[in-house]
Amino acid sequence: IVLTQSPDTLSLSPGERATLSCRASQSVNSFYFAWYQQRPGQAPRLLIYGTSDRATGIPDRFSGSGSGTDFTLTISRLEPEDFAVYYCQQYDSSPRTFGQGTKLEIK
């Protein structure tokens, strides 16, 4: 399953709302969809699994939604530490695949 994220780059200011999209080439069971954050020079960090369940320690400004082929990660009010690259992942079928990433940069 190919995952295509949009946009490639998103330029926003702290305090604004961010909406990141991920489209799958075929339908994905919503139980099997995740989002990760990767800051420069760091390993990825799990944000969301099962489309909408926040991982341990993830602030509630992060939320996930979607079904079928269209999934969304929303950050309600951007904090300075949220500017990073975000990846979606499906684990409904093998091979598990990731999107190409969306870079969230400070405007």
Next chain:
Amino acid sequence: QVQLVQSGAEVKKPGASVKVSCKASGYTFSKYYIEWVRQAPGQGLEWMGGNYAQKFQGRVTMTRDTSTSTVYMELNSLRSEDTAIYYCAREGISGGFFDYWGQGTLVTVSS
């Protein structure tokens, strides 16, 4: 707390082999799988496990030592395109996603 600590950076020549280790702590090792994900310079994430291992044409071997809570990833017949950061990552209890990650090991393949 859950920790995955990987071995240090490696520089290898084309055709050589590399073995990266990942030592787990802070949880019951036997209850979770650890997988491998790689990231080429400036690129996205690529899962290396399961049937996807076929992509590596038999060049990759993953083993685990329960006595030391350590998993290993060995990649043979290295090519320049294998240059990447290799991450170990724990698979979540409900499967498929990765809830904890190692710090990454940079493997550089260069003549």
